[in-house]
Amino acid sequence: MKLVVTEKNDAAQQIARLLANAGKPKQDKVYDTPVYRFTVDGEEWVNIGLRGHILAPDFARELHYSKKEGWTAVTAEGEILPASLPDTLARPPYDTKRKPFLKDGVDIKGWKVPSLPYLIWAPIEKQPAEKGIIRALKNLAKKADSIVIATDFDREGELIGSDALRQMREVAPDTPVSRARYSAFTKPEIEHAFNNLVDLDQNLADAGESRQYIDLIWGAVLTRYLTMARFGGLGNVRSAGRVQTPTLAIVVEKERERNAFVPEDYWVLSGALAPKGSDDDGFKVTHATARFTDEQKANAAFDHVRDAKVATVTNVERKSRTNKPPVPFNTTSLQTAAAAEGIGPARTMRLAESLYMDGLISYPRVDNTVYPKSLDLKDVVKTLSAVPQYRPVCTDLLSKASLTATRGKQETTDHPPIYPTGAADPDKLEGPAWRLYNLIARRFLATLSEPSVTESTKFSFDVEGEPFSASGTVLVKPGFRAIYPYGMKKDEQLPALEVGDSCDVRKMDLEAKQTEPPARYSQGRLIAEMEKRGLGTKSTRASIIQRLYDVKYLKNDPCEPSQLGMAIIDALTKYAPHITSPDMTAVLESDMTRVAAGEDTQDDVVRHSRTLLSGMIDALIEHKDDLGDAIADAVTADAKVGVCPKCGRDLVMKTSAKNRSSFIGCMGWPDCDVTYPVPSRVKVIPIEGEQGVCPVCGAPRIKCQPFRSRAYEICVNPACETNREPDVKVGECPVCAAAGKHGDLIAHKSERTGKRFIRCENYDVCSVSYPLPQRGELHATGETCPDCGAPIVEVVTQRGPWRICVNMDCPGKEKKAAAKGRGTSRKTKGGSKGTAKSSSKSTSKSASKGGKRSSK
DNA sequence: GCAAGGTC
Structure with missing residues (x-):
């Protein structure tokens, strides 16, 4: 049996597919790791994919940190230094008797700290990081007659292969080993690699x-x-x-x-013109001196034109510009394009990984920006025509005799650039996942499309002897822009004018501005x-x-x-x-x-x-x-949210030692006892300047950013007039009623904690209370819950009004949660932490909404 | 409670 070891599962599968010459490869599992069994000219082969590096380097065992002991360099015998250094490492060129950093063995909150000069020279060992894979690898290596290392053809690939070989050598010391080097998953390339096996390059692995x-x-x-x-x-x-x-x-x-950066003053003289006799608002014109740096000159020019009535066209320039369609996506260009659409790089990679696993896009980690010849472009277009939004463009492309794609500068052949491999259903993908897929699919279609042509016009005017100009750009031939609107500027249409035409001057303004610091x-x-x-x-x-x-x-x-x-x-x-x-x-x-x-x-x-x-x-x-x-000063400065209205010292975000919740406290503690509560589950962003001080009570105002909903600003002082809400009667107290007396249930906002809740008006003797949503305007409905009898209130938020039974333990809630949870379980798995949390509430809604929004 | 590099 021949064992082939690749860097990842994907590669193992592809190589099996390309080399099997007697039936399709069979997928099997060895200790939970997928392997592919097939035959080549009657010989049995097994492919196994690793998961990148299977060993992780770390300091020698006695230098490991543990949760219990912290970053200790102390050996079992209490010795600070490891007994011996490997011969291959030089002795440290420093004086070991010198006073060490943070004195060795000194307790800092129960931790013993190693000498840093020593850590530099500490021996390093490689420990198994993927135990399951290593077990499967060894199991197969024992049975193999020969082994082929077929990890990626680069430095890290050679190292991954070398680490794998070291593990296999423990159980198969004499089995012949060779190395296959390939840089594309095509039949000729893979066959060539396996017909021309070489040795593992230990120098490259060492590098x-x-x-x-x-x-x-x-x-x-x-x-x-x-x-x-x-x-x-x-x-x-x-x-x-x-x-x-x-x-x-x-x-x-x-x-x-x-x-x-020191901002500099400048002045802009601009106005609006309209073709003579027309009644529209006109178009924008700017003085030929785009930025006046001299105020007097700006004023002089403005004085000439402020009461002008007529402008005359002195020159017309028309230029047509051809804009080439974009080149195929690699990882970096996808990350930058997605970032411009509001999806950060880390999130892009998470989403791309899951789109890849769902078979919707090709392998997302690639440098290549040139489609390989083996990629059937028409076939991909056909696949995409199943998505309604893309159909017109797909039909158009398919009607051509042949397709030509743009090419980027980076050409490697290990993987194709990122392109869609399946047709996605906008209703089945969550908002951001669809937006990313949409970007990738549209980019692919754009790379096959015609250039776009824009026409820009520049008019020059004379206004009372002062030169002005106006320019506009119009898309005259959409080309790839029909499918790829990302980053497109709006058309700026100018009226049809010729030299000698005159225009009415609608207005003239002189604006004082300042240069902006670099972004x-x-x-x-x-x-x-x-x-x-x-x-x-x-x-x-x-x-x-x-x-x-x-x-x-x-x-x-x-x-x-x-x-x-x-x-x-x-x-x-x-x-x-x-x-x-x-x-x-x-x-x-x-x-x-x-x-x-x-x-x-x-x-x-x-x-x-x-x-x-x-x-x-x-x-x-x-x-x-x-x-x-x-560091301490910087951390304090970062935590600062404002100034204490009582003592004038800094107010900072603090964490309660008791329950790890956040609150705002005065740096003057314990001399000053000013504290304020902070809404839970929001990110607190300080507001700088005057806006950050409440005009009513003098306490700081802060910006609260809840997860995935709109930020709002509040005064941190719950007793402040700006935070006061009138008490609202929302129902009657069932406990008091059973005891034969009357008690109103009142929605009340605490002046101490700022929290809103419902309590019985007889709260001094009756303990009935319910929690309430902390945001949104509250209304009584007069209704009670059919499931539990608690009051039902209406909350009006930016998303609109919704009704809720205030009883947290209401039996009706579990029913609803169960019904909602079922349909969305698939999504919560692949998504981020955040999407998992928000699953039951917003998944189904946001998915369809997101789809519509971005299908421009 | 350490990095950066693979991949999931």
């Missing part, structure tokens, strides 16, 4: 492993340093890494530019910038940006660094500049190339990198307290 080690060493050492410099509490990691830190630096650099990066542009600077790969960029948000270095979209993010970059730029620059990646790349070429060894390259970091650790440790203070 990949050096990358793993260097990333781990720098990442772990600097992350531990930043995290321990000022302990931020559980869950507050301050991370650093070869890719994430330079990426953060890019965003911080832009913010610095913005902060250093922040959108997530899409940040992805593009990372690619430009060689940071990360198509598969990692989205998650790295997400990570920067998760550790609170970045906030908002477009990307804005937090004070914490700026402080981290500040400190690292000073004491470990290497990690903040993309150069580290560039140097690593050239090192890898030398290792792969056999001109350098893994040990040398890793040792050199360790030495470099060693040289920085002294300065870092020396300034640990400065950095700790800077």
Whole structure:
């Protein structure tokens, strides 16, 4: 039996399909891992797909951190340093007797902390990360007569293959092993690869492993340093890494530019003209000097034209422009295009993964932007014509004798560019999933379509001796724009005018303006910038940006660094500049190339990198307290929501030690006891400037962003006049009624917590109460619930009015939930955390709504 | 409670 090991399940399946020459491959499972059995010229073959890397590098066992002991470097014997270093590693070039960082073995909240200088030189081991796959792999390797490593044809692929081989060698030490190298899933390419097997390139695998080690060493050492410099509490990691830190630096650099920006005054003289005698509002004209930097000159020009009645056309320029259709999508261009449509890169990849698994799009991690010859374009168009929105364009394309597709600059042959492989039903996909599919399908059709032609017109005018101009652009031949409207500008139509025609001057205005600072990066542009600077790969960029948000270095979209993010970059730029620059990646790349070429060894390259970091650790440790203070200040600044109306100190977001809920508290505590509640399940965004102070009570106003609904602003003080709501009678108290007395049920808003709830008017003696939705206008209906007898209230929100029985335990609710839950279970599985949470409420509705909205 | 790289 011949065993073929690929990098992923998808590849195992494709290779089986292409090589089987006696019937279709049979799918089987070995310990839950899918494998494909088939025969080639009478020989039995088995294909197994790994899941990327199956081993993960980590520090030697005694240096592992555990939940119980934290980041300890303490051995079982209480010894700080591991007993011995592997011979291949040099002894650390530092004095082990010197005072270590955060004194070894000192307890910090129960954690023992290792010496960082030592961690740099700590031995690294590779541990199994995919135990199920490894078991299946070994099981098959034992039975195999020969083994072919057929992982992806790149550095990481060679490393994944080498790791797999190491595992197999434990059970099959003598089985012959070879390597298949292919770069496209086509029959000739795969057959050629398997007829011309080579040996595994250990140098290339070593190059990949050096990358793993260097990333781990720098990442772990600097992350531990930043995290321990000022302990931020559980869950507050301050991370650093070869890719994430330079990426953060890019965003911080832009913010610095913005902060250093000095706005300049300029003036714009513009007005409206209309063809003589017409009665429309006219079109916009601007003075030939688009920006006056001299106020006097602007005023002088304005004085000439402010009372003008007539403008004369002095010149007409018409230009027609052909716009080429876009090129096929690869991962990066999909991410940037989706980001422009409001789907962030990380979410795009999650959605793309699930569209791929559902057979709706091709493999989403690809650099290629040229469709392979083997892809039957017409066939894809035929498939897409099943989607009503695309049918007219598909019919049009299918009527052509042949189809020509655009080509991008990057051409690789491992996977085709991202294209639709199935027809989606807008009603069956959730909103964002449909929007992404729609983008991909339309992009595909656009790459096969004609160019679009726009015609732009520029009129020049004379108004009382001052030169003015107007321009407009009109789409005269839609071409690909008929199917691909993304990022399209609106038509600006100008009337038909010729030289010598005159127009009525409708108005003239002089506007004082200021130059704007450079714009922040959108997530899409940040992805593009990372690619430009060689940071990360198509598969990692989205998650790295997400990570920067998760550790609170970045906030908002477009990307804005937090004070914490700026402080981290500040400190690292000073004491470990290497990690903040993309150069580290560039140097690593050239090192890898030398290792792969056999001109350098893994040990040398890793040792050199360790030495470099060693040289920085002294300065870092020396300034640990400065950095700790800077981090603490930055975190406080990030948490600030306003100023205490009582004592004038900062009010910050705090977390209750008791139940981990958030509240706003004064930094002056315990001298000042001012606290305010915060609505639960919302993201709190401080409001800067005057708008952030309540004009009525002086407490801060904040913006609350609930998950997936509209943000609102409130004063944080629940007792404030602006938060007061009149009590509403919503029914009668059943308990009091049973006892023979009368009690109204009142909807009431607490002045202490700001929470709205229903209580019996006899609340001093009667404990009947019900919770209420916290947002929306409340109305009594006078009705009671048929299932439980509790009052029914009406709540009016932005989505419209809805009615609800106020009893949380009402038996009627379970019935409804069960009925709703059934139809949507499929969606909650593949989606994000967020979609899972909101499943029962909004899935069915948002799916159909989203479909209609984006089917332009 | 560490990175970045694969893939799910």
